[in-house]
Amino acid sequence: MVWLRRTTHYLFIVVVAVNSTLLTINAGDYIFYTDWAWTSFVVFSIAQSTMLVVGAIYYMLFTGVPGTATYYATIMTIYTWVAKGAWFALGYPMDFITVPVWIPSAMLLDLTYWATRRNKHAAIIIGGTLVGLSLSIFNMINLLLVRDPLEMAFKYPRPTLPPYMTPIEPQVGKFYNSPVALGSGAGAVLSVPIAALGAKLNTWTYRWMA
Numbered sequence: 001m002v003w004l005r006r007t008t009h010y011l012f013i014v015v016v017a018v019n020s021t022l023l024t025i026n027a028g029d030y031i032f033y034t035d036w037a038w039t040s041f042v043v044f045s046i047a048q049s050t051m052l053v054v055g056a057i058y059y060m061l062f063t064g065v066p067g068t069a070t071y072y073a074t075i076m077t078i079y080t081w082v083a084k085g086a087w088f089a090l091g092y093p094m095d096f097i098t099v100p101v102w103i104p105s106a107m108l109l110d111l112t113y114w115a116t117r118r119n120k121h122a123a124i125i126i127g128g129t130l131v132g133l134s135l136s137i138f139n140m141i142n143l144l145l146v147r148d149p150l151e152m153a154f155k156y157p158r159p160t161l162p163p164y165m166t167p168i169e170p171q172v173g174k175f176y177n178s179p180v181a182l183g184s185g186a187g188a189v190l191s192v193p194i195a196a197l198g199a200k201l202n203t204w205t206y207r208w209m210a
Helices: 002-026 037-063 068-089 103-115 120-144 149-155 179-208
Strands: none
Touching (some): 037 103, 037 179, 068 103, 103 120
C-alpha cells in the first residue's frame, strides 16, 4: 500500500496548494491590499494563517522532515505568482496584486518542529501560534511596500467587486482598529486548532490506507 499512500499524499499537496491560491483570491483577493485595503486585513490574516498551517503541518508530519512546511509554502507562493502574472497580462499594474508572504511563517513552524525534536504536539501548539502571530506582521510589511493601496483600488477597481465592497478610507488610531493586532491575535488563537486538524488528517490518511 506504499504506492497508494504516496500517491494520495502528493495528490493532497497539489489540491491544497491549488485551493490555497483560490482561497487567497476569495479571502480578500490577493488584491486584498487594494480592494478592501485595511478593512479586510484581519479577515485575510485569519484565512491565510489557518490555510497555511493546516496544509503545512500535514505535509511536515507526513514526511517527518523539518523543512517541508517551508517547501509547501513555496509551492503556494509559486502558484500565486503565476496568478499575479495572469492579472498583469490582463493589463493591471504590478502594484495592483500583492503576493502574500507565507514562507517566513512556515519556516517558524519548521523550526519549532526541529527544535522540539519532532514533537507533534509542540508543533501544533507552539508552531500554530507562531504562524498565526507572524503572518499578519509579515504581510503588513509587504503591504507597506505597495505604492498607494487606496489610490490603486479606486483607479483599478476589480471587475467583479460588488458595490458594497467599495474601498473605504482606513479607520486607524485605536487598538481594536489595528489590523495587525487583530489579525495576529485572532490568527494565533485559530491556527492552533486548525493545526491540530491538519495533524489529525495525517492520522486519518494513514488509517485509511493501512
